Amino acid sequence: MLQGDSSAEGTQPPDIEWVFCESIVDAFPLLEEEDVAGIWMSRTSLPQTSEIRGMMQSGLMLRDMPEGVALLDADLRVIWANHRLLQWAGRPSGTPLGMTFYELLHNPEIMGPDFCPFHTALATGDESSSTLHSMDNQYFQVHAAPVRSAESPRNLIVTVGEITDEILQQQKLAAIHxxxxxxxxxxxNEIFMMEVDDRIDLLKDNIQHYLSxxxxxxxxxxxxxxxxxxxxxxxxxxxxxxxxxxxxxxxxxxxxxxxxxxxxxxxxxxxxxxxxxxxxxxxxxxxxxxxxxxxxxxxxxxxxxxxxxxxxxxxxxxxxxxxxxxxxxxxxxxxxLELLVAQKANTAQQSCDAIHSAVALPVDAILNDAVHVMEGYIGHSPEVMDRLRRILQNSRDIKRTI
Known part of the structure; x- marks a missing residue:
């Protein structure tokens, strides 16, 4: 009987014991006791029907909300779970509860950051969260909070969100980077000796591989x-x-x-x-x-x-x-790639300049000596003159080439 109701007293058999409650919220838990037959509420308490209506609406909201919700006991066994959580777990509606939360989700991998979120919430009295990875490649964000109630101080309310798309996108971004x-x-040091076309082909192959x-x-x-x-x-x-x-x-x-x-x-x-x-x-x-x-x-x-x-x-x-x-x-x-090509071209030019500097002076000396010798052999052996002319021609060819 709700506190303040006295209309039922004296109208019922004397063997009925009345227990007075402050509100309908306090009265409902008593129905779990075997010797409690029901709740009496008189017309004078009718304004409190708003509380009943609120409880019924809250229950419907929890049952049909798009996120998963569960109530756990101190052993992490599921006392109650809404439709969405059972759906994500692949369990039919009306699944017998009593299994642990992890058993309900087929023992998913715990990815952290808290690897014992439920025990943390029970031990500290604070909220805790973690990420779970199921066998069918789904990812869930779980959030556990202790129930602030004297009647059930060791219970946890757990909310579950499905974050598969978010996690997969993060993984894909990491792979792209x-x-x-x-x-x-x-x-x-690996491709400097490759020709430009070979380098371009290597880059094209890598690009095509990653894009495909x-x-x-x-x-x-x-x-x-x-x-x-x-x-x-x-x-x-x-x-x-x-x-x-x-x-x-x-x-x-x-x-x-x-x-x-x-x-x-x-x-x-x-x-x-x-x-x-x-x-x-x-x-x-x-x-x-x-x-x-x-x-x-x-x-x-x-x-x-x-x-x-x-x-x-x-x-x-x-x-x-x-x-x-x-x-x-x-x-x-x-x-x-463009910088490497430019670097190779610059290095080749520097090599040519170094060769030219190293060879030009000795070639000039050969040319001068050959001309001097030819002047001394004019009118003498034609064979020697032909050899000197070939030396001069070859030396000039070398100088033009470098």
Whole structure:
């Protein structure tokens, strides 16, 4: 009976014992006791029906909320779990509870930062959180908080959020950064003796590998901007029609397709539907959408990278973000390659200059001595004169060559 209700006294059999409660919230837990038959609430307590209504609504909210919720006892056994948590666990509604929380989720891997979040919350009385990785490659963020109640001081309320997309995106970003470091890591001591074409082929192979295997792009075109003419020179074409690959394009916003527009503006461009985009110039017969990103280094456009798909609106904001990150690494690698080529050309010139300096003086001395000897042999042995003329000619040829 609620505190203040006396209308039921004297109207019931004398063998009924009445227990008075301050509120309906305090009364409901008593129903778990075997000798409690029910709750009596008189009309004078009807305003407290709002509490009943609130409890019922709270229960529905917890049951149907988009996040997982569970109530655990001190042994981490599940007292109650809502529909969403059971769904994520692959358990049917009405699953017999009593298993531990980790058993409910099929013993997932605990990834931290707290590797014992439930014991931490029970021991300290503070909230704790961690990340779980399930066997079917799902990631969950769990948050445990002790229940602030005298009746159940050792219980935990646990909320669970599904963060698979977030974690996978973080992993992909980390992989892209690693790929970028490897792409730009063109060590001079490893490739300095390679010809320029071999270096370009090595870079193209690495770019194609990462774009296909890491970013899952199958139709790729990369063009390098010739700074003096504004022409966009094809560097790499995968899955692009030969006619489109050989097409002359310039860094100009008009009549040069999306690639020319991106090279001229330095701004990425997402084409969701090629049939309704006036800038698009066909590169693949069945292309329905495209994504084009500039290759920029130190605020200077070095070229463009374009990927296409046979599906309409195939590229998301994440695809754009990933490609822009990788495009910066490509631009850096291209710049590094250009510097290495320039370094090799400069080194070759220095070598030529050193050879010239070392050989020029001795050759001049040979020429002077040969002329002096010829003057002394004029009118004498024709055979000696022929040999001296050959010495002079060969010495002059050596000097011209160096």
């Amino acid at each position: 690693q790929a970028g470091r490897e792409l730009a890591d063109l060590r001079p 295997d890491l970013l899952n792009f199958e139709v790729i075109e990369i063009r390098v901007l010739e700074q003096t003419t504004g022409d966009l020179i094809p560097l790499l074409s995968v899955g692009i029609d030969e006619e489109a690959s050989d097409r002359r394009l310039s860094a100009h916003p008009r009549e040069n397709g999306i690639t020319g527009y991106v090279a001229a503006s330095g701004v990425s461009y997402v084409c969701h539907d090629v049939q309704n985009d006036p800038l698009f110039i066909p590169g693949v017969a069945d292309a329905r959408s495209s994504l084009t990103v500039p290759l920029v280094l130190h605020d200077q456009v070095l070229g463009t990278i374009n990927v296409e798909s046979p599906d309409v609106a195939a590229f998301s904001d994440s695809d754009l973000q990933f490609l822009e990150i990788f495009a910066r690494d490509i631009a850096f690698a291209l710049n590094t």
